[in-house]
Amino acid sequence: MILYSVQCSHGHVFDEWFSNSADYDAKAAAGEICCPECQDRQISKAIMAPSVGKSAAAEPPRCPAGGCQGGCAFANNF
Numbered sequence: 347m348i349l350y351s352v353q354c355s356h357g358h359v360f361d362e363w364f365s366n367s368a369d370y371d372a373k374a375a376a377g378e379i380c381c382p383e384c385q386d387r388q389i390s391k392a393i394m395a396p397s398v399g400k401s402a403a404a405e406p407p408r409c410p411a412g413g414c415q416g417g418c419a420f421a422n423n424f
Contacts, residue, residue, distance in 0.1 A: 354381035355388035 350370055353359045358381050362372040370391075373379050377387040 351392040352379065352389050353392040354384060354386035356381070356384050356386055358383040358386070366396045 347371075348364050348366060349361055350364060351359055352362055352374075360382055362370075362379060364373070373386050379389040379391070380387055
């Protein structure tokens, strides 16, 4: 499923779910998408920001291979 922000020819913007991009194309061409505010069927995709997921948090730094030798700069970070 894919969520598109779409708008009618009167500028009303609303969200609609589609199976894929081809599903949107077919429904828009057939006039099957209707504006919930004014019932206009002249629909186009609206400009929208992509949904970007957050990356995993970075691992905290590790102590040097030989150990900290008593003065660990990383110890106070946890």
